[in-house]
Amino acid sequence: MNIEQLNCLTEDIAVIPKYVPNPKFRCIKAYYAQDNDVVIVGEADPNFIYWLSVTKTDDTETNRQIVAYLKQAEPKLYGHDSTVTDKKTKYTYEQLTSFYTVQITSAEEILTKYQGAKHAAGHDADKALITKMKQQLAILSKCDPDPIKDYDKKEKLIKQIQSQSALRLSDNPKVRELYMELDKRCSDIYNEYMTIAR
Numbered sequence: 001m002n003i004e005q006l007n008c009l010t011e012d013i014a015v016i017p018k019y020v021p022n023p024k025f026r027c028i029k030a031y032y033a034q035d036n037d038v039v040i041v042g043e044a045d046p047n048f049i050y051w052l053s054v055t056k057t058d059d060t061e062t063n064r065q066i067v068a069y070l071k072q073a074e075p076k077l078y079g080h081d082s083t084v085t086d087k088k089t090k091y092t093y094e095q096l097t098s099f100y101t102v103q104i105t106s107a108e109e110i111l112t113k114y115q116g117a118k119h120a121a122g123h124d125a126d127k128a129l130i131t132k133m134k135q136q137l138a139i140l141s142k143c144d145p146d147p148i149k150d151y152d153k154k155e156k157l158i159k160q161i162q163s164q165s166a167l168r169l170s171d172n173p174k175v176r177e178l179y180m181e182l183d184k185r186c187s188d189i190y191n192e193y194m195t196i197a198r
Contacts, residue, residue, distance in 0.1 A: 006053040008088035014077040021045040031099040042070045050075030064107035100168035117166035133178040140185040151193035
């Protein structure tokens with residue numbers, strides 16, 4: 001199999017950067033979707049990608065070939081993950097950004113990091129977790145009129161919530177939904193803080 005055929009980034013949606021992306025910023029990320037899908041993204045830098053494919057998390061041979069290719073390949077095409085995701089996959093960019101994401105250096109990590117995150121998220125059947133998440137959402141929803149004070153008061157809670165990103169992989173849809181609400185609220189609070197802090 002020609003592994004390059006799995007790249008959803010094609011010439012019709014490629015872009016030409018106004019600069020040459022620095023190779024030191026290249027990395028490989030795995031985004032874990034539902035139905036055992038994994039979206040593998042080769043990032044050229046924070047602005048451009050050179051690879052995006054959708055495979056199965058447990059398709060170790062294909063994933064091994066993709067990661068081996070990405071580690072040695074010189075990018076031929078550049079694109080934006082939002083465009084490639086929306087136009088060439090069954091997922092939207094909004095969905096992609098909601099998936100549990102890890103940076104990987106080997107294909108084996110795709111499965112091991114997934115299993116580790118699923119194990120961490122596996123304790124979510126407990127109603128206490130949902131209750132706790134609702135309480136956190138209530139705390140985050142009470143805003144101080146001063147965005148800097150608001151962020152300072154909630155910074156510890158925000159970091160705690162962000163450290164639990166494996167909940168994106170929960171089998172319980174209510175937990176996934178609540179985590180997404182919490183993550184969005186954390187992002188909004190931080191963005192309001194940065195708008196004033198700049």
